[in-house]
Amino acid sequence: MISRVADHCFWLGRYLERAESTARLLQVTRALAFDAELPPLHCWRPLVIVSGQYPEFSAKLGGESAGNGEVVQRYMTWAPENPVSIRCSVRAAREGARSIREVIGGDIWQATNELYLWFMGEAAASQYLQDRDEVYREIRRGTQLCLGLVRSTMLHDEPMDFLWLGVLLERIGQTARTLDMHHHIQGAAEGQGPLLQTALWLSLLRACSGFEAFMRRQQGRVSRDAAVSFLLFEARFPRSLRYCVRSALALARRLAAATAKKGTAAALARLEGLDRWLDTQEQAGIPLSVHALLTHVVEEASLACDELQQGLGGEDTVKVAQPEAAQ
Amino acid sequence: MLTETKPPTVTGIPATLLNGYHALDGTYDELVEANGATRQHANMVAHLLEKMTPDTFARCQALAELALAQRGVTFSVYSDERGTEKVMPVCLVPRVIAATEWARLERGLVQRMTALQMFLDDLYGEQRLLAERVIPSELIHGSKQYLPRLRGLRPPGGVRIHIAGIDLIRSPDGVLRVLEDNLRTPSGVSYVIENRLITKRVFPTAMDRIGVRRVDDYPTQLVERLRSVSPVDPERSTIVVLTPGPFNSAYFEHSFLARSMGIELVEASDLFVHGDEVFVRTTAGPRPVHVIYRRTDDAFIDPEFFRPDSMLGVPGLMRAWAAGRVTLANAPGNGVADDKAIYPFVPDIIRFFLGEEPIIEQVPTRVCAKREDRAYVLEHLGEMVVKAVDEAGGYGMLMGPQSTEAERAGFRDRILADPRRYIAQHRIELSTCPTWVAADRRLEPRRIDLRPYIVTGRKPTGEMDTWVLPGGLTRVALRAGSYVVNSSQGGGSKDTWVEAAPA
Helix, strand or coil: CEHHHHHHHHHHHHHHHHHHHHHHHHHHHHHHHHHCCCCHHHHHHHHHHHCCCHHHHHHHHCHHHHHCHHHHHHHHHCCCCCCCCHHHHHHHHHHHHHHCHHHHCHHHHHHHHHHHHHHHCHHHHHHHHHCHHHHHHHHHHHHHHHHHHHHHHCCCCHHHHHHHHHHHHHHHHHHHHHHHHHHHHHHHCCCCCHHHHHHHHHHHHHHCCCHHHHHHHHCCCCCHHHHHHHHHHCCCCCCCHHHHHHHHHHHHHHHHHHCCCHHHHHHHHHHHHHHHHHHHHHHHCCCCCCHHHHHHHHHHHHHHHHHHHHHHHCCCCCCCCCCCCCC | CCCCCCCCCECCECCCCCCCCCCCCCCCECCECCCCCECHHHHHHHHHHHHCCHHHHHHHHHHHHHHHHHHCCEEECCCCCCCCEEECCEEEEEEEECHHHHHHHHHHHHHHHHHHHHHHHHHCCCCHHHHCCCCCHHHHHCCCCCCHHHCCCCCCCCCCCCEEEEEEEECCCCCEEEEEEECCCCCCHHHHHHHHHHHHHHCHHHHHHHCECCCCCHHHHHHHHHHHCCCCCHHHCCEEEECCCCCCCCHHHHHHHHHHHCCEEECHHHEEEECCEEEEEECCEEEEECEEEECCCHHHCCCCCCCCCCCCCCCCHHHHHHCCCCEEECCCCHHHHCCCCCHHHHHHHHHHHHCCCCCCEECCCEECCCHHHHHHHHHCHHHEEEEECCCCCCCCEEEHHHCCHHHHHHHHHHHHHCHHHEEEEECCCCCEEEEEECCCCEEEEEEEEEECEEEEEECCCCCEEEEECCCCEEEEECCCCCCCCCHHHCEEEEEEEEECCCC
16 A cells, blocks of 8 residues: 555544544543532643643643633634644544545545534534533544444455554553543542542543443442553453553554565564563552553653654665566 | 516415526527427426426535535635635536437547547657648647657557547537547546436436436546556556645545546655656555556656656656656647647648548637737637637636726737737637526526546557547536636536437
């Protein structure tokens, strides 16, 4: 497949996953801010921090605005200057889909285009004012539809592998960041009653779409170690770091075998390293502060992304012996 | 009676769509005759419209427009902000062409293409045509699209015009005439296929009764012909569509064609040339490419050959083509044959190469490079349509009867400064077709043209293999009184129904 197209596939996966994840996080934080006895700043600021945009946010809107749920939501949903806002992700996903439409097929393109047209149109803007929750739900439904169509309509070969690798690497980053965000919130809620602690863990699980799955695994027993361990190591939960790293590894293996790109091989080696590292962490048990662990995971995942991408953009070494047979 | 329209409703009975519709004075209407009677081959469409109320039609029309937006059937407009996309406006009332008329047109189009292919071969070869003074050689050498450096080169596969779009208009006498040829990168065929998808949903019964010829096999017909002119074994050939990228106005179509032919869509940066061979960069390393359906202008094919200062294009591509290692569709250098100043000579070209009379008429044309024609044009600027020979899309054009004094003065200066660059024709009263006017919720006559698409390859026996897509793109000037049908200038399109030949 054409290298430029592979790069577009990878990013389409990332943007779709990012839009879904951002919408989910906003939805959950909003619910948390309504219920819990936490000051708004402690609910909303961590969200901006883990998005990586806190310096830009506070420079433009002032650090205290991070305690204003409306400002944060507007910034994370609509701001064109925020590169990780839902608006930017949806637009970038749609632009990407448009330029590889012949590879992803009509259904996925149309679903992405419809999501974009709806989100940028009157309907979403007025619904945002009247029924906020429904807007987030609709964004999630739209992106989930696209991702579902990826698996059910695309050929399961290289383009889909690149796309799904993008989804998984983005998801690793998102789950790690969400977990880290709760690390911030928990820190702020230190010393408060166990009820609030439980509410926060449940909210974390919801933010990762893992509430029901967790409850089934744990039969209702909620504890810090159980929740953290579930999101880090549960091999059968599709948003746990363990699951995402292993699945990404499998895709990277397949791609490294099929492609002649140094970048793919480097990304594969890095993911293998990360997988082994997670093994040793799991054996050592849940550390008191998971922050360091998460930082390492986020860094490694983002390095793997860089390597993969550099590999795709780079020059081919021309070794022209005999023209190969056409497919 | 002819200038007034009847009030649209009689109390209690909803107005139907054809109430009060009649042809414009002095203009041929594709659906109704001057006396108001429906043309016979279009009876089914008239019945259909008579059964519809403005409400039902408006609903269908809205659904169609929504479907096009959601499917992303858009084009970009150059004069707008970079990257602005618009939905191609479509009017659901189809244009119908009778089977007998189509059969004749088809023969005429094949004849024209055959002669133009021979003309290009001759021009880039022996130049008998110039030796025998069928065309003044200064006209050829004055064409910016003529590439003398290509003389003596035969394109791999032997075909030069793989894809052509010929613009036809119908004059008030009912005669369809060629208005211009597009032999470089004609666009619009994707709208033909998309429009059909929509009318099939809206008018299933009528289509079934009339027996409308299908258009959806265009991609298959095209890809087979592209394969047939590959420099290597057709079955082992890699074919790609080359696009300037997502910001190009016709990007939707490039993607559509690649998708429906099942081949890769590439940008220039995806290709490179090594040792006269063309490769595409893939994740599995370089892969040879044999046929390129390029949707880029000649000037942006190869910076080595055309514009040493340019970064656009694939360096070395022309070398590979000259070495016979890759087929370019269409071949470079075709522009000289669709130069508007060469157009008036096409009937002579047909006679010269085929020894036949042209089957399709043309529009009488004045070539400003000729002194007597120039004098005539300058004297009659207010009645004529003046066109720059190297512009398309409705740009660089003076519509004399609708022009201002200042516009005419501007064109006068330009013609005198560079007469070779201009031609002029008397304005033709283009035929009309009933067209939905949303603001008034009714049908009104609007001017249309027709662009059939012709694709050419080679049969295994070596002879040319030309196929004409039944119908083509009907473009419509949506503004009242307008004669400009280009999508970039407020034009829309209609589905074109070619009546199936009687069994």
